[in-house]
Amino acid sequence: MTFKQIAILPLRPIESARLDETEGDDFTFADTGDRVPKFKVGPVICILVDPPTGAFDLAVITRGQRLSTFEWRYRVEDILRLGLPFGEFEALEQLDPSRGQLLNPSQSDALLHEIPRQAENFDDWYAFVRERHAFALDLSSHGRDIVRQQADATRMALQIVGFDGSEVRRALSEDRQAPFMRDLDEGARALEDAVIISDWSAFQDWDETPPLHAAVKRYRSAQGRQVTIVYANRTNIETSTGVDLVYYRHRPPGYLLVQYKMYEGSGDSARASVNRQFRKELRAMNRVDSASRKHANATCEVLEGYRLSAAACFVKFCYRKPGFEGLDTRLLSGDVVPTEHLKIATKAGVKSFTPDSVASSRLTASQFTSLATSGLFGTCGDVTEALDAFLEASLKDGRRAVLALESGE
Known part of the structure; x- marks a missing residue:
């Protein structure tokens, strides 16, 4: 799975809307969508930024169940503590760290290329979250946890017997064209x-x-x-x-x-x-x-x-x-x-x-x-x-x- 969107999520506005603090740094919060950038049902990588200091971490955010007519539950998890300066990234220099918003595709690509230069652990984290969120299941929070525990247990069992899943992951993530597109390029005639x-x-x-x-x-x-x-x-x-x-x-x-x-x-x-x-x-x-x-x-x-x-x-x-x-x-x-x-x-x-x-x-x-x-x-x-x-x-x-x-x- 490739994350197609990256969202900026200012931390200060959502602190009062937290619903819980469980499993370490992970948490859920409620919002009407005014403070959270509009994105299609996730998961989406988010930049957790502290506006006063401009320092940011990375996490994955997913929109969950509807709490009321206008309010949704959001889940923030897999937080990667970086403390990187928001203003020193070229991909972010035109953006306001105090406002929730989505990066466009070119800004997202540029940021994903910039971060590894300042965070050695980013590549491992990115590979982990891509694998973990490969299937965005529409389950309750409890059901989603059960599925992840089963996935972790299966992965551990395979590792114990010496199975390396990297080849399978590469095969599944390979970008394959439809058969009728193999010999086509931008030179194909259009009506x-x-x-x-x-x-x-x-x-x-x-x-x-x-x-x-x-x-x-x-x-x-x-x-x-x-x-x-x-x-x-x-x-x-x-x-x-x-x-x-x-x-x-x-x-x-x-x-x-x-x-x-x-x-x-x-x-x-x-x-x-x-x-x-x-x-x-x-x-x-x-x-x-x-x-x-x-x-x-x-x-x-x-x-x-x-x-x-x-x-x-x-x-x-x-x-x-x-x-x-x-x-x-x-x-x-x-x-x-x-x-x-x-x-x-x-x-x-x-x-x-x-x-x-x-x-x-x-x-x-x-x-x-x-x-x-x-x-x-x-x-x-x-x-x-x-x-x-x-x-x-x-x-x-x-x-x-x-x-x-x-x-x-």
């Missing part, structure tokens, strides 16, 4: 629908919250920010707006909308043709953009309505053989271009777009996700409210939904 679904199914390193609707996914950052993404491909939403994915930023409220197009060919020969369907989609997106520009700033009198740019619609050009831009975004690489750029080009008679022709206005996937979470771009005011009503009606009954927008042209 447009698969690319759209891939981008809809992840957002940066944010956690996906429980499903709301078959076509809707919502993601939450460690800091509590939220983005909801609507899958619009081949629906009434695409017919009315011209886009495949609709991004809704919760605070400040606003929308960014994205259509996907595939480059045909590779290298210098890669191009996306402007056909009849593409023109139809551009007209629909230009209608949304036009309304967004008309209502931006002038009609949004509250501070959260201010936009540096009212651009709301984009086209993401992807290669038929796409690769992921990085673990932080978990999005496929591509050229994300404002619709306004494409509108000007098509009016000038452009018949196709190439990576070179959109280079002056392109955003990368990671730049676009930053755009989607900032409050400086996208819709506001009446246009946001019109899209709210349209999407609600579309998700309930797409055949009856009408997008009521007052054009700025």
Whole structure:
């Protein structure tokens, strides 16, 4: 088992919530989730940090039974006493030791490489907890203890007769590909629908919250920010707006909308043709953009309505053989271009777009996700409210939904 998440857990806020102190340093405590970083059912490695001193130890935390409507039991165990300085680790330098939060995948990997340099006993501890928590059983505390005692007894019996379990552990932890993936790499050809679904199914390193609707996914950052993404491909939403994915930023409220197009060919020969369907989609997106520009700033009198740019619609050009831009975004690489750029080009008679022709206005996937979470771009005011009503009606009954927008042209 590999721990995919590492959590920061300040000790001071949880001291008053302890439920017991048994088995040495291990303990349980109760929390509503306000002081504990949001993580899926563990086990999760946690950094037990004392905010006043900045010194931290390591442990494993698991969420247990629900104690009330909002309160959960948490178990902290297998504590490794280190007393290491929080502020001297590069992977932690941008993080606040007094606030519970989750490290993103790159920060977690970096920390796991840094700690062994200052703690010789870390590797042994990490191997031990990986083996001990290999199966996160949904048992009561008493039942979990029985299973662990049985595992310890079995391991001891095997050692007595000279059995070395290291080879078995290596075999079980080996990363094996599915048979049909053996000869595939990032050069495998992808369909447009698969690319759209891939981008809809992840957002940066944010956690996906429980499903709301078959076509809707919502993601939450460690800091509590939220983005909801609507899958619009081949629906009434695409017919009315011209886009495949609709991004809704919760605070400040606003929308960014994205259509996907595939480059045909590779290298210098890669191009996306402007056909009849593409023109139809551009007209629909230009209608949304036009309304967004008309209502931006002038009609949004509250501070959260201010936009540096009212651009709301984009086209993401992807290669038929796409690769992921990085673990932080978990999005496929591509050229994300404002619709306004494409509108000007098509009016000038452009018949196709190439990576070179959109280079002056392109955003990368990671730049676009930053755009989607900032409050400086996208819709506001009446246009946001019109899209709210349209999407609600579309998700309930797409055949009856009408997008009521007052054009700025």
